Amino acid sequence: MRDEYDFSKGVKNPYAKKLKKQITIRVDEDAIDYFKTLSEELGMPYQSLINLYLKDCADKQRKLNLSWKE
Template identity: 60%
Template sequence: MREEYDIKNLNPRKNPYSNRLKKQITINIDSDAVDYFKSLSEDSGIPYQTLINLYLADCAKNKKRLQIAWK
C-alpha cells in the first residue's frame, strides 16, 4: 500500500450526477395528492417523494402547462 495517492489520477472522470443535485424545499400539497403518490409508491416500490420528483421533472422537461378554466 502506498503512503500517498494522487486522487486526480485515480478517477479522472467527472461525477455524471453532479448537475442533478437536489434542493430541499418546503411545499404544501393536498393530502389527496400525497395519498395518491403514496399508493403509487406501494405498487411500484419507489418512494413517494421520488415519484413526485420524477413527475415534476417530467413536466419541466416537456414544458407542460397547467390548463385552468376558472368558472
C-alpha cells in the same frame, strides 16, 4: 487518518449542480395519498415518484390548463 489533507489540486464535482435541492411546499393530503399509493404499487419512495413526475412535466414543458368558473 491524517491530521491534515491537501485539497489544493482538488477538482469540483461536475455533477454538483444536478443534485437535488430540499424545499418545503404545501401539498393537499389527497395528492400525497395518491402518490403514496402509487409508490407502493411501483415499489419506490413517494417523494422520488413526485420528483420524477415534476421533472417529466418540466422536460416536456407541460402547462396546466386552468379555467375559472364564473
